[in-house]
Amino acid sequence: MSTTLTDASRTGRKPRIRLLRGLNWLVVRQHRASILAVLAMTALGALWIVHQRGQMHDALVAVGWPEKPLEQTMASGALVLTINALGALPVVLAVFLGATLVSADQEHGTAQLVTTQSVSRGRWLTAKLCWCHLTVIVCSGVVSALFTWWWKPYRAAFSFAWHDGPIFDNTGPVLPALSLFLAAAGVTIGLLLRRVLLSMVVTFGFAVFVEVAWGLVRESLASPRMINYPLNANPPAKLDGMYEMDRWVSSSDGTLFGYTHCSGLETEKAANACVKENGIVDNVVKYLGYDQMPAMQWTGAGFLLLGTIALTAFTLWRASRRPL
Structure with missing residues (x-):
């Protein structure tokens, strides 16, 4: 029997099991602060929405709804705060996650260091983009699903109609698709500008422009x-x-x-x-x-996803053609 001792037996520690290895482990470790912040924000947002849904349910039951029709819709400060936070979420993810993803590495020289190792630029950037997009999908998808779960049974009590931006853009697939598109735009802007602060400012301006433009084309997503x-x-x-x-x-x-x-x-x-x-x-x-709302939302989400694919493809192509 071999008498060779492993590192674990010499130190008396149990070996750690890593769920992630190689490049994925490196990317997650590098961006762990951002990922954990986004996950914490998602958890808090989910708890808040669940709590507010319960509050609305109790208030409606107290006035005899649905047996009695509502005399007026409900527009509490908590509801307005929730809608404003959901509306700001795509911009926040684009500015603080997308715009800094590559520009920070370029500005600090990390990109050059990583790409001089055995990892190619394309593989390194693909791993970063995958984790960025996954984080955005999880965050926006969870809160959008929960807000949809809150709104649908009680939509008669909301002071916003289904076609208004606060409802249309924050339920169904629109919020995840818009968040992905703006995050991808932030990555592309950061790659081109190569400076963190400048990339964040330009991404913020672009995101605000996109949200305004989106509001103008929303009603064109279906035939009247x-x-x-x-x-x-x-x-x-x-x-x-x-x-x-x-x-x-x-x-x-x-x-x-x-x-x-x-x-x-x-x-x-x-x-x-x-x-x-x-x-x-x-x-x-x-x-x-x-009844046209679901088709309109999926049509809009489809255009946004095509834009995300185009931006991501351009980012990978640009990174493969020129040094970071």
Whole structure:
């Protein structure tokens, strides 16, 4: 029997089992502070959302909902704080995780040191990108799923409609997709600018621009619908929860008039005469329905993911062509 002693037997310590080895271990160790901070933020956010959902449930039960209709929606400070934090999350991840991922190594010379070893630039950067994207997905995916779980059963109590940014952008796949896109943009900006502070500032400006632009194109993610219903009738049930994009009145032959075409006249008699003269018989509404929300979210998320793939591919190509 061999009498050779292992290091563990000589020191009396049990050997440590590493879940990560090689390059993955190096990347996680290098960015452990950022990863742990993001995971801690995710855990705190998850606990906060679960707690606030319970608070809303208790408040609604206290007023007799759903047996009794709500007299007004709920817009507590905690809800506004939650929505603001979720809206800021993609920007925070892009600035503090994406923008610093490569630029810090370039500025401090770590990139040159690593890539002079046996690890290629492409393999080193791929490992860093994988861990960055995984961290972003876990963080944004968890809080988005929990906020969706909070909002869906109680959406009638929220002061924000489904098509408003605070709801549309923070539920379903949109928040993870937007966070990934902005994080990938931050990495690319950092790679090109090579300075941490400058990369963070430019990434912040780009992220704010993207979020503003996203709000402008949100309603273009689905084809609007048109519906006619009699002039003096109540809106049909299918319009409940709709996002109204435009409205007209129309004659029997389909001619459209502005919604206030006859309502601005001084007397009801004059208004009725205007309606009769123009043959107006219907209301016409152009709208997006609540049932279109999932398709709109996945369409938007698809475009954002394509952008993420393009930015990531460019980053890897750029790193392979030029020294870091």
